[in-house]
Amino acid sequence: MPPTPSPSGSTRSAAALNALIRAFWSHPEKRLDDAERREYAQLVAEWTVATAAERGEIVPAA
Template identity: 55%
Template sequence: MSPNSPSPGSVRSAAALNEQIRALWIRAGGHLSPQERAEYELLVVEWAAAVRDEIVEAA
């Protein structure tokens, strides 16, 4: 995990994570390097957890 990666249980919102994912794709020009792919995968997992948390809170 990179030093910039949040610890498990991060409290970032799904919207903030979505913005970070979009920015990664823009920076990469649509083609992810192996390192960017790993970062993308971590962000998507964190985003999915944030979405679940937001759905549970809304219920």
Template identity: 55%
Template sequence: MSPTPPPAGRLRPAAVINAEIRELWPHPAVRLSTEQRARYELLVVEWAAAVRGEIVKAA
């Protein structure tokens, strides 16, 4: 799985991204590979942007 962010301007819902994060890292005691860690970091950035977008949209 190559860590590529979604196209600019197209945000997935935060809940969808959160589910993907949980699937990638099911338990804190599990160590992620270098590739998984890179994917995790991109997902966290994407999740944060989605949360900000949802807050702005709700306001």
């Protein structure tokens, strides 16, 4: 199972997060348990922020 996501303010790249997300689907018929679903959702949320930041859509706070 992939590691737990970093706390808020993660410095992981979208590519690194994407690799962690893909690791959940190592087999097409694999079902996630409740804990895995929560972790997967956290990774997807973090990935969304990372991709927006990489595209310059998020301006860092002053």
